[in-house]
Amino acid sequence: MRRTSLVLFESVAALVMALVVWEVVVRLFRIPLFILPPPSAVFVAAYANAPVLMMHAASTITGTIVSLISAAVLGLLVGLLVGYSPLASRLLYPLLGGLHALPMSAFIPIFVVWFGIGPAPKILAGALIAFFPIVVNVVTGLRTIEPELWDMLRVSGATKGQIYRKVGIPRTLPYFFASLKVAGGGSFIGNIVGEMIAAGSGLGYVLVLATTSLNMPLAFTSLTILLILGMFIFMTFDIIERKAAPWAFRNERP
Numbered sequence: 001m002r003r004t005s006l007v008l009f010e011s012v013a014a015l016v017m018a019l020v021v022w023e024v025v026v027r028l029f030r031i032p033l034f035i036l037p038p039p040s041a042v043f044v045a046a047y048a049n050a051p052v053l054m055m056h057a058a059s060t061i062t063g064t065i066v067s068l069i070s071a072a073v074l075g076l077l078v079g080l081l082v083g084y085s086p087l088a089s090r091l092l093y094p095l096l097g098g099l100h101a102l103p104m105s106a107f108i109p110i111f112v113v114w115f116g117i118g119p120a121p122k123i124l125a126g127a128l129i130a131f132f133p134i135v136v137n138v139v140t141g142l143r144t145i146e147p148e149l150w151d152m153l154r155v156s157g158a159t160k161g162q163i164y165r166k167v168g169i170p171r172t173l174p175y176f177f178a179s180l181k182v183a184g185g186g187s188f189i190g191n192i193v194g195e196m197i198a199a200g201s202g203l204g205y206v207l208v209l210a211t212t213s214l215n216m217p218l219a220f221t222s223l224t225i226l227l228i229l230g231m232f233i234f235m236t237f238d239i240i241e242r243k244a245a246p247w248a249f250r251n252e253r254p
Contacts, residue, residue, distance in 0.1 A: 011235055015228070037217040042224055045217035052206075057225055059201040060191055063119055064233075067126030067187035072180065075131045079138025083172075084164055093139070100132040105193045112198045122194020122202070129190040130183035137179035141172030177241035184233040192226065 019039045025031075026038040033041060046053060082089045082096075104125055111121035145167055153163050195204030203222045210219035 011231060015231065034214055034216050037220055039224075041217045042220045045215075046221045046224075049218060049221070053203075053221065053225065056201055056203050056206050057229070059119070059199075060188075060195065060203045060226075061229065063123050063191040063194075063202065064126060064184075064188045067123050067191060068130055068180075068184055070123075071127045071130035071183055071187060072134060074127075075134030075179075075183070076138055076176065078131075079135040079172075080142070080164075080169075082135065083139045083142030083168070084160075089139075096132065096135060100136075104128040104190060105197075108194050108197050111194075117198050117200065119199065119201075121198045122191045122204075125194045126187035126190030129186035133179045133182040133186065134176065137175040138172055141175035142168045144171050173244060174241065177237060177244060180237045180240075181234055184237055185230060188226075188230060188233060 023038045023040060026036055037045075078092070078096075082092050107128065108121050108125050111124050115121060115124075142164065145163070149167065150163065153167070158166070191202065192204040192207075195202030196208050199205055203226055207219055207222040210216070210222060
């Protein structure tokens with residue numbers, strides 16, 4: 001709990017420091033409002049548009065959660081399958097690598113054709129981006145079982161399934177939670193891009209409307225909210241990882 005509180009305090013302090021530096025730089029160099037508004041103008045815009053921003057932020061958060069949960073479940077299942085079965089590894093792993101090389105945001109127009117304008121394209125885009133880091137990390141965790149340990153357990157009478165359940169899955173947990181940090185950001189980005197292209201709600205949609213009307217304080221308000229949400233996602237999974245897999249932090253020093 002003490003470590004968690006310290007992490008939260010340091011993160012908030014870093015955010016406040018960044019806002020102070022931003023305000024000072026804008027005022028010191030007299031940067032025009034339509035180019036880079038100071039945080040004070042951003043806070044005024046946030047206060048004036050609070051109800052609308054809360055509604056759109058809720059849309060972004062909901063889409064991100066759905067994308068991440070879908071990607072986490074499917075990615076964990078596929079990762080366990082690929083890591084457990086040599087045949088599945090030979091068949092699926094190269095294909096997954098090829099799919100990962102494709103720009104996932106390029107699928108959004110295709111999803112629009114399939115599902116129309118709405119939340120579905122952005123949720124699917126977020127899930128696709130989040131899916132691959134989870135699969136790769138789960139497979140990596142299963143493959144960290146040392147050959148010597150594997151041989152010793154097999155000699156002791158353990159089956160392949162028992163080895164994976166008792167050793168492989170615990171080894172995978174730190175990798176899985178670490179991948180959620182990346183996947184959480186990926187699902188967030190996918191939803192934002194989807195909102196900018198093919199949705200009528202969300203902070204990405206607000207950002208597009210604000211920039212096209214040159215309302216830069218509102219645009220940077222959206223960006224600031226996105227920054228805070230991104231920090232929250234990363235810190236949430238970092239805290240969960242520390243609780244669920246504390247052995248992954250055994251060599252950490254304050």
